[in-house]
Amino acid sequence: MKRKQSIWMLLLVVVMTAALIGCGTTQSNLENKNAANTSNKITIGFSISTLNNPFFVTLKDGAEKAAKDAGVTLNVVDAQDKTSKQISDIEDLIQKKVSVILINPTDSAAVVSAVESANKANIPVITVDRASNGGKVVAHIASDNVKGGSMAADFIMKALNNQGNIVELQGIAGTSAARDRGKGFHNVVDGKAGVKVVASQPADFDRAKGLSVMENILQGNKDIKAVFAHNDEMALGAVSALQAAARSNVLVVGFDATDDAVKAVKEGKMAATVAQKPDLIGKTAIETAIKVAKGEKVDANIPVALDLITKDNAK
Template identity: 65%
Template sequence: MMVLLAGCSTEAPGSSDKSEKETGGKKDDSVKIGLSVSTLNNPFFVSLKQGAEDEAKAQGAEIVTVDAQNDSAKQVSDIEDLIQQGVDVLLVNPTDSAAVAVAIESANNANIPVITVDRSAEGGEVVAHIASDNVAGGEMAGKFILEKLGNKGKVVELEGIPGSSAARERGEGFHKAVDAVADVEVVAKQAADFDRAKGLSVMENILQGNKDIQAVFAHNDEMALGALEALQAAGLTDVIVVGFDATDDAVKAVESGNMAATVAQKPAIIGQQGVTTALKVANDETVDEFIPVELELVK
């Protein structure tokens, strides 16, 4: 049988045991990958999951996917279960970048390499991180809003789940752009947890005291679409709404003129790259610590 040769690299944590190393690592059809997703109640992560599962099938690898349902405690429990199932590599999309550290450390102790996708972790040892540059994406959204406003106006920011790297980084990039302009004011910012229903209710609450606004930046499209619904109900149809992720619903809203723009990530490619990287790690190949996925503005 054809044997895959291991790369001459520093061994990743959790590399295969001695007998596997002597034969050059595992074959793809014997690699078992665990994928922990923050939530499957969001089209973005459904696409990420599908991209990972399609690539695993194409490569003849096994993949086990679990849904944390935006519950950091459940995610830790899910990852512990995947460890007990004997996965060879873990792909983790953290619900909370800090809270997930304890689960990653458990994987480290079990010699199972961990790769984070879309969101990073604040603890534990991670072999690679695969994601778009969220800071650059937030800045891209901010600059677009500045251009549309002519560098003057009042803006609302809807933030993602507190503690998630995506919320922190997208907010950082956005403020990097808008805080440098004296005549642009962020009059309100509040977490809506990347959720459409919460985006609607939070936006309704903000509008009670801030009807004089010209733009909204939401850290994801689900919140942007919820905010759009609230704005339309209030008769504020001229407010610029910019989201992040380029989900199907958001792209349709941009095409119809209801949303101004969305920052396009490519979740299926993130999932695909996650599996490709996991197979390299399982076969003792060298991988980059950060594997970027390109962004673009859909407007």
Template identity: 50%
Template sequence: MRLKKLMVSVLTCAVLFTATGCNAITIDGEDNSGTVSEGSGAIGFSVSTLNNPFFVSLSDGAKETAAEEDADLIVVDAGDDAAKQTSDIEDLISRNVSVLIVNPVDSDAVGPVVKDALSKGIKVISVDRVVNGAEVDCQIASDNVEGAKMATEYLKELIGEGAKAAEIQGVPGASATIDRGDGFHLVADQDFDVVASQSANFNRAEGMNVMENILQSDGEIKGVFAHNDEMALGAVEAIAASGKDIKVVGFDATDDAVAAVKAGKMAATVAQKPELMGETAVLTALKMISGESVEKSIPVEVELIK
């Protein structure tokens, strides 16, 4: 009889173990739940746009690392549309991702849905741009203020103090736009005559159009700082058509921009490391899923390419 009861007990334990699978269990009062994600184990990545080489590199870095680590990564493209990004993130929440990586279109607009994700126990990592209105678990970004300041100081070396300069801004509301603008104005407001500051939404074609408009309003401009390389390259096209000698500095060090610097068409660009940011984001997400603690802010260095 005792043997029969023992067999029943063993079989019951075996069934319970099979049913719980990989879920944490408590042994001798030891709580192991901190090492297992409550979500699906998947990582969701909402990227602002894949119509920009910088963010393609960011996404590629994340995808390559996920493949190497055999991680489940879901990448969604917001297409530079803040409303679509909100909808995309709501979908990732419904899919029960364990970690959300977000590269905001608009730092303010994404706040409420990120806050919703956090309230459901999803860990959140912001990449390249900050999230306003919600306290994310980790922020991975370049020092945009310092990078823009560095670029503007180099522009000053080229065109001199008191020269007329223009600023081509990124997407309004994006933290990169705000930070790079701040870095530019730390130098420019003291050392340049800033005759124009206009948005071209981080887009090359818009950058060309904005530069054409700036040239029509003031043909004495000597230097331009663009918040990213796509807009800088658009400005270079407009300047080439005008036949003027205007120094252009960009930001991101995309392949096209680095080639333009080498060819003497652009004066310089600030090198970020988007692939490394994507890699770091996925590795950090995996640490979170396994219950490891991570730094609240992980900076990625920048350098001037000239």
């Protein structure tokens, strides 16, 4: 009897020992899994040129929604249209060791040093809406700004029947958006008989500057038929200047299709605006950043479609 009890006791000890080992293994596996999840957590830094512009606010909103839906952390910093602040912001993101940095440059040339700093830290860089003139960039996500400038010019030329004086309000000098939109515009209008660009001046993508620059241009140019502005904020500033000068018959075409601009098109205050899709650009930027963080290959240039918004289709 005692021998049987001893055998049962021995079996019980073996079973309990196996159970303890199993529990230990399960707990260890869970700990390892949790550690892996923590190590695989993606943090994306996003340096935006300015949030004092409806276009970039919508771009940010699109990025934030996409990040939330994907369960990744997004750290947005506002450069306030100051190159020095943007460089400092990017350095901070590098110090925080984010997984990927998205950059919407204030200045395509000046941002190069910050891109190179991220390169040295082995943090992938993706540019958004505006490109960098140097450094290693994994992908560039933007509308085709050259094509957009050409779309605006084609619309103006058709509306004017290839006759008349045109004003161009340029964006911030040094930005790829201003350079490319201007290039697309001039590809269409330059060299055309009967058409003349009588003024081409920067207004820095700003509504107040668009107003003041347009006022100055109107003083020296009485016979203006159309205005092409590199963004809607400048276009809306030009509209205000034209209204004050009782010149509301001048065609004004902008770029971005912000809410205010689309409203102005509906009301007949602006003739058209080239519609970028900032929310989609933001969403695409996050989706691309996640792929890059996971080591997946992405295209070097990722375009986002454009549309021309006129009174006929503004609704």
